[in-house]
Amino acid sequence: MTEPATTAHELIGDVAPKLAALTDDVLFGDVWTRDALSPRDRSLITCAALIANGNVEQLRHHLTLAVTNGVTPAEITEAITHLAFYAGWPRAMSAIAVAREIVSTR
Structure with a gap:
């Protein structure tokens, strides 16, 4: 089963998959979750x-x-x-x- 596409992947994933991944993994996955x-x-x-x-x-x-x-x-x-x-x-x-x-x- 595949995971649903994130907003970043929906918006730019076809053109800039690395930027979409950094947005998801670093910006929202790390920076936004810091305490x-x-x-x-x-x-x-x-x-x-x-x-x-x-x-x-x-x-x-x-x-x-x-x-x-x-x-x-x-x-x-x-x-x-x-x-x-x-x-x-x-x-x-x-x-x-x-x-x-x-x-x-x-």
Whole structure:
């Protein structure tokens, strides 16, 4: 019996199987499971980094994961508002457009 494909393998496995494997094995299999930070804290940090760097392509997935990991919709919008002053207004506005989809369904 074969294991179901991971999200990384579904998205990029056909083009970049090694990158998909590293994503699964190292990033999510090791880094995300370390005890020094909770999954909730890792989600907040990851979302903040994606927003600060203007990488909204992966933000939808990570905001959904953040909610699963216990970050509230109010905390998401507050973090984005806070980041507007440190990461830039356009990045916050782009992020809030993505977050609207996530928080409006919660």
